[in-house]
Amino acid sequence: MKxxxxxxxxxxxxTLDGTPIAAPKGTPDEALRTCYQALAMDYPKFHKMDPLAKLAVLVAEPVLRVARERGADLAGSTAVLALGSxxxxxSDVEHWRVRQATGLASPAVFVYTLPNIGVGExxxxxxxxxxxxxLMTEEPDTAEARMAARLLRRDPRVRWLVCLWTDIFADRFEARAVLYGPEDPWTDPAHPTALFPSTP
Amino acid sequence: MNGPILLGAPGCVTPLGASLEESFAAMHAGHCGLRPEPFPGSEAPVHVGRCDEAVLTGGGRRAQRLLGAAVRQSMGGLARSLRTLPRTAWVLATTKGDVRALEEGRPGDAELPRFASRAGIALDLPGAPIVVSNACISGTLAIQLAADMVRYGEMDHVLVTGLDEATDFVLSGFHCLHAIASGPCRPFDDARDGISLGEAAASLVVTRDAGLFRHGPIATYLGGAMGNDANHISGPSRTGEGLVRAVDAALQQAGLTAAAVTHVNAHGTGSVYNDGMEHIAFSRLGLGHAPVNSYKGYFGHTLGAAGLVETLLAVHGLRQGLMLRSLGATCSATLPGIDVLHTHRPTAGRTLLKTSSGFGGCNAAILLRA
Incomplete structure (x- = not known):
């Protein structure tokens, strides 16, 4: 199932479907800024986000543009499965660093110390x-993640499904996003065999 | 196997007791598990609900011992070991897991999948952990996920667990947001001014096999759903949109109308905006007839464990024909149209709506018959 x-x-x-959108280089912050500019997003809130939220918003942007082009009802009938290790x-490390350094904490940092906040953004x-x-998983394509995707598709409200894998810490970052449409009901427990395509 | 989706084998540890029965009895007696303690960076003490260290037996990290104390109760309530049963899953609901590891300078050990794997091995839990981390709806969402696994034949039995500790990490965070109450939190009270944090662990088993429970099931799962506000990451919707959508969809799955709900155990954090949002949502949903309470005035907001431990306590009450008062709520005049429980009250029915809302704008609702 593709x-x-x-x-x-x-x-x-x-990339989107293997076609380059940008060639992000440098630190994670520099690389994510390059991607933001390449997408011409014009979304000032982006700059206030933590690295995980930026990564989630960026990697999802191209596939959600496709979803809109295909007529997806993002407001009411699209589910999100977010995965990460x-x-x-x-943000947890930064929150604790500020706490130890100042005896206080930063609201702007603390609000991002939950794994689901990127999805919220x-x-x-x-x-x-x-x-x-x-769901927090060691790998993007586990049996548990595929089961969760099938269950989200069982929700009668859901016709479109976006699956995200976002992982960022220190100098490493990696993200994938896939869009599944309403054509395949996914009732067969053998499907999908993989959430994220192995090819670029 | 066909038949209703059942919940049973409850286990929990709260600031008010080492079991569901102990915790409920203390709440029934009007006890509050929130205690003032000095807090670095704050001139005033903060009220926190902490579990008794004496009940945290076994080895390993404190978070694991807390989880183990609840899980062992659930295992003791089963007629067969989950380890011997095929098609059995384990779900962990948590926001921060063993965040103390990060506080101690080992951030890698605080990664939730790593903590869950270690805890699962140490506690001999079935299968790879499925870690739900959807902020403060994690516990309620974990029950919904487990029930869906059983409903749609993905699994036959699911152990649902929830855990969060009250650490400096979370206390300092909510403190910097000016979200902490000046005293014990007062959900749904007109004078509410913030939350109190607590800690807890809880567990239960979801299955269609009533024979799995040594003492029988405690509730039937009727339906559940989730909805997003799409409004703000740390503030609730002013219209209650995500919660309304979640409850609507849960009612639809259960084949019920709002009129069938006889009791609402709400999220009720004690913050002005959360409780106000729930008031709007419950009014929009036509739930004015159903008595509403929150347990956070008894032992605080237990974050990822909250939905699970509060569900168990609400079900336990309904099975005794009782709805507990919302501790701290003495006057709810500014919340017209909803029936906040200011005193313990006998219940007229056993259909429970449990709701949770969290950062990120997420909301979850489940319907159970106790």
């Missing part, structure tokens, strides 16, 4: 009210 669209974002690579660890940007599930 997704309708898939994007990949990692050092040197930002490190989650919000970058995504739902705000695209006005998505449907279900979203945030």
């Amino acid at each position: 997704p309708l669209a898939h994007s990949r974002l990692e050092p040197g690579v930002f 490190s989650g919000c660890l970058a 995504l739902t705000i940007r695209h006005g998505m009210h449907g279900p979203s599930l945030c």
Whole structure:
């Protein structure tokens, strides 16, 4: 089963269905800024986000543009499955660093110390009210993640499904996004065999 | 296997007790598990609900011992070991897991999948952990996820667990947001001024196999759903949109109308905006007839564990024909149209709506018959 669209974002690579969007280089912050500019997003809130939220919003942007082109109802009938291993660890470490250094804490940092906040930012940007599930997994394509995707598709409200893998900590970052449409009901437990395509 | 989706084998550890029965009895007696303690960076003490260290037996990290104390109760409530049963899953609901590891300078050990894997091995839990981390709806969402696994034949049995500790990490965060109450939190009270944090662990088993429970099931799962506000990452919707959508969809799955709900155990954090949002949502949903309470005045907001431990306590009450008062709520005059429980009250039915809302704008609702 092939997704309708898939994007990949990692050092040197930002593609939609294998076609380059940008070539992000440098630190994660520099690389993510390059991707933001390449997408011409004009979304000032982006600059206030933590690294995980930026990564989620960026990698999802191309596939959600495809979804809109295909007539998807992002507000009511699109679900999000968010997967990650490190989650919000970058913000966790920063929150604790500030706490130890100053005896206080930063509200702007603390609000990002939950793994699902990137999905929250995504739902705000695209006005998505449907279900979203945030699972912490060692790898992007586990049997548990595929089961969760099938279950989200069982929700009678859901016709479109976006699956995200976002992982960022220190100098490493990696993200994938896929869009599945309403054509395949996914009732067969053998499907999908993979959430994220192995090819670029 | 066909038949209703059942919940049973409850286990929990709260600031008010080492079991569901102990915790409920303390709440029934009007006890509050929130205690003032000095807090670095704050002139005033903060009220925190902490579990008794004496009940945290076994080895390993404190978070694991907390989880183990609840899980062992669930295992003791089963007629067969989950380890011997095929098609059995384990779900962990948590926001921060073992965040103390990060506080101690080992951030890698605080990664949730790593913590869950270690805890699962140490506690001999079935299968690879499925870690739900959707902020403060994690516990309620974990029950919904488990029930869906059983409903749609993905799994036959699911152990649902929830855990969060009250650490400096979270206390300092909510403190910097000016979100902490000046005293014990007062959900749904007109004078509410913030939240109190607590800690807890809880667990239960979801299955269609009633024979799995040594003491029988405690509730039937009727339906559940989730919805997003798409409004703000740390403030609730002013219209209650995500919660309304979640409850609407849960009612639809259950084949019920709002009129069938006989009790609402709400999120009720004690913050002005959260409780106000719930008031709007419950009014929009036509739930004015159903008595509403929150348990956070008894032992605080237990974050990722909250939905799970509060569900168990609400079900336990309904099975005794009782809805507990919303501790701290003495006057709810500014919340017209909803029936906040200011005293314990006998219940007229056993259909429970449990709701949770969290950062990121997420909301979850489940319907159970106790």
